[in-house]
Amino acid sequence: VNSKHTPYAGHLAIIGLGPGSRDLVVPRAIQMLVECDLVVGYRLYIEQIRDLVEGKEIHVSELTHEVERATLAVLHARAGRRVCVVSSGDAGIYGMAGLVLDILSQVQEETFGSPSATSAEKRPEPLVEIVPGISALNAVAALLGAPLMHDFAVISLSDLLTPWQTIAHRLSAAAAADFVVVLYNPTSRKRHWQLGEAQRLLLESRPATTPVGLVRNAYREGQQVWFTTLDHLLDDDVDMFTTIVIGNSCTRVQQGRMITPRGYERHVSQVHEVREGTKHDSV
Amino acid sequence: VNSKHTPYAGHLAIIGLGPGSRDLVVPRAIQMLVECDLVVGYRLYIEQIRDLVEGKEIHVSELTHEVERATLAVLHARAGRRVCVVSSGDAGIYGMAGLVLDILSQVQEETFGSPSATSAEKRPEPLVEIVPGISALNAVAALLGAPLMHDFAVISLSDLLTPWQTIAHRLSAAAAADFVVVLYNPTSRKRHWQLGEAQRLLLESRPATTPVGLVRNAYREGQQVWFTTLDHLLDDDVDMFTTIVIGNSCTRVQQGRMITPRGYERHVSQVHEVREGTKHDSV
Numbered sequence: 131v132n133s134k135h136t137p138y139a140g141h142l143a144i145i146g147l148g149p150g151s152r153d154l155v156v157p158r159a160i161q162m163l164v165e166c167d168l169v170v171g172y173r174l175y176i177e178q179i180r181d182l183v184e185g186k187e188i189h190v191s192e193l194t195h196e197v198e199r200a201t202l203a204v205l206h207a208r209a210g211r212r213v214c215v216v217s218s219g220d221a222g223i224y225g226m227a228g229l230v231l232d233i234l235s236q237v238q239e240e241t242f243g244s245p246s247a248t249s250a251e252k253r254p255e256p257l258v259e260i261v262p263g264i265s266a267l268n269a270v271a272a273l274l275g276a277p278l279m280h281d282f283a284v285i286s287l288s289d290l291l292t293p294w295q296t297i298a299h300r301l302s303a304a305a306a307a308d309f310v311v312v313l314y315n316p317t318s319r320k321r322h323w324q325l326g327e328a329q330r331l332l333l334e335s336r337p338a339t340t341p342v343g344l345v346r347n348a349y350r351e352g353q354q355v356w357f358t359t360l361d362h363l364l365d366d367d368v369d370m371f372t373t374i375v376i377g378n379s380c381t382r383v384q385q386g387r388m389i390t391p392r393g394y395e396r397h398v399s400q401v402h403e404v405r406e407g408t409k410h411d412s413v
Numbered sequence: 414v415n416s417k418h419t420p421y422a423g424h425l426a427i428i429g430l431g432p433g434s435r436d437l438v439v440p441r442a443i444q445m446l447v448e449c450d451l452v453v454g455y456r457l458y459i460e461q462i463r464d465l466v467e468g469k470e471i472h473v474s475e476l477t478h479e480v481e482r483a484t485l486a487v488l489h490a491r492a493g494r495r496v497c498v499v500s501s502g503d504a505g506i507y508g509m510a511g512l513v514l515d516i517l518s519q520v521q522e523e524t525f526g527s528p529s530a531t532s533a534e535k536r537p538e539p540l541v542e543i544v545p546g547i548s549a550l551n552a553v554a555a556l557l558g559a560p561l562m563h564d565f566a567v568i569s570l571s572d573l574l575t576p577w578q579t580i581a582h583r584l585s586a587a588a589a590a591d592f593v594v595v596l597y598n599p600t601s602r603k604r605h606w607q608l609g610e611a612q613r614l615l616l617e618s619r620p621a622t623t624p625v626g627l628v629r630n631a632y633r634e635g636q637q638v639w640f641t642t643l644d645h646l647l648d649d650d651v652d653m654f655t656t657i658v659i660g661n662s663c664t665r666v667q668q669g670r671m672i673t674p675r676g677y678e679r680h681v682s683q684v685h686e687v688r689e690g691t692k693h694d695s696v
Binding site: 148151152153154155156157158161220221222223224225227228229230231232235238255258260261262263264265268269271272273275276277278279280281282283284285286291292296297299300302303304306307308309384385387389390391392 | 431434435436437438439440441444503504505506507508510511512513514515518521538541543544545546547548551552554555556558559560561562563564565566567568569574575579580582583585586587589590591592667668670672673674675
């Protein structure tokens with residue numbers, strides 16, 4: 131079977147490569163890469179999986195060309211091909227999944243709505259599969275310790291597509307309701323003041339000593355993991371490759387690990403029972 | 414080298430198996446299972462990876478015995494063994510990571526603080542590694558479409574270890590600040606009223622027509638994916654294996670997919686440019 135010329139609708143897989151290291155890519159994503167005809171992605175992500183897609187058609191583009199990549203992927207999949215859109219992290223968390231689905235529904239509506247559409251254009255929609263991946267929140271939590279054992283809010287500080295007022299409201303609400311807060315996109319070459327403003331808003335309802343964990347280049351070359359407190363958040367060099375976790379009122383940093391307890395405070399006596407060897411089943 | 418009797422500190426890996434299907438377990442977690450001497454976990458999770466750990470020492474226990482499992486793992490790792498603690502989802506998101514780290518630090522403080530501690534007891538702490546995994550939020554988002562393209566709050570409705578007042582405050586704050594909301598543990602055999610109360614709180618600042626996506630048994634046998642609106646949240650049978658995503662003010666359900674746009678509203682003309690074939694680089 132030459133899948134490149136099947137008369138049936140194609141296959142559109144949207145995958146996330148996780149933080150970067152190959153051993154954090156789920157096998158399902160690898161399978162999609164191996165089985166597809168065509169790979170679409172940002173240059174740096176394609177480099178990460180170049181060995182898996184040798185001989186396949188590859189469309190690379192630059193970081194900001196998301197619409198171009200998504201549209202190409204949709205058009206090729208509608209033409210019957212097996213297409214894989216490559217994202218970093220989890221394609222479903224601030225990733226490419228939304229844009230690809232958006233453009234797919236747009237293109238379909240245009241085609242089906244047009245009286246001049248030929249039957250070839252009215253082909254069935256491609257099979258779409260989004261493969262979940264390890265997002266920055268999963269990766270960074272693992273490297274910091276266990277900060278996400280309780281309710282948390284995930285907020286991007288990028289105001290390129292979102293009014294700052296919306297972001298500010300969310301920061302204040304999350305701080306007041308004692309969520310652990312995960313900050314994506316804290317800063318970039320063009321955005322400098324947002325992290326300071328976020329700090330100011332968080333300090334309105336969180337103590338200055340609130341523990342903060344930071345990870346730069348999680349599971350990549352140059353990985354750095356460090357801790358500070360909310361009042362010292364701006365002392366260190368935070369860049370666009372850094373993800374930040376701000377603790378809730380119970381979070382502590384102990385022996386180099388950030389822990390948000392889940393409420394097992396009464397387990398001390400149980401620990402002793404197990405130690406005495408009287409309280410476990412072995413198989 | 415017989416790692417079971419090394420004089421050095423052991424290795425303590427805390428892994429998450431994802432939602433259940435093997436092709437969503439990261440290779441790093443598989444490697445930890447293969448390399449360890451001893452596996453500790455809840456019975457059902459151990460069953461999922463039984464083929465990978467044949468011949469190894471296995472400690473299984475029931476669902477509620479988390480403290481017992483964590484303590485056993487810590488004690489064996491401190492005795493120099495390579496231990497793997499098995500969790501579902503991501504061990505770092507409402508998972509076993511926090512409890513294990515908590516007990517580790519407790520046992521260490523007790524040992525080092527005790528004047529009678531022997532030098533054997535004062536051995537160096539084991540190497541601890543938390544391996545990130547696919548949590549329900551990653552899995553459910555992928556199955557629903559792309560609901561997590563914008564800021565979101567993750568809230569567990571279990572009030573076994575958290576006062577309901579804290580949870581209620583978070584629900585209200587998340588709704589008012591227009592977060593997408595992911596609900597873990599919406600109900601259980603013993604907890605029935607929490608989901609209705611959550612609905613009431615969310616409706617205080619969200620329209621009745623707010624889209625809601627539900628997934629039961631994500632990537633497991635009996636998987637079900639369906640959509641409703643906030644006012645009809647209680648019409649369907651939600652159980653403890655269901656995760657719920659409540660959209661923000663921009664989320665829509667279209668052609669069977671839940672999409673929260675990220676703000677690319679002006680991409681229509683770009684789609685046409687790419688269609689004309691004038692706007693892409695191939696490699």
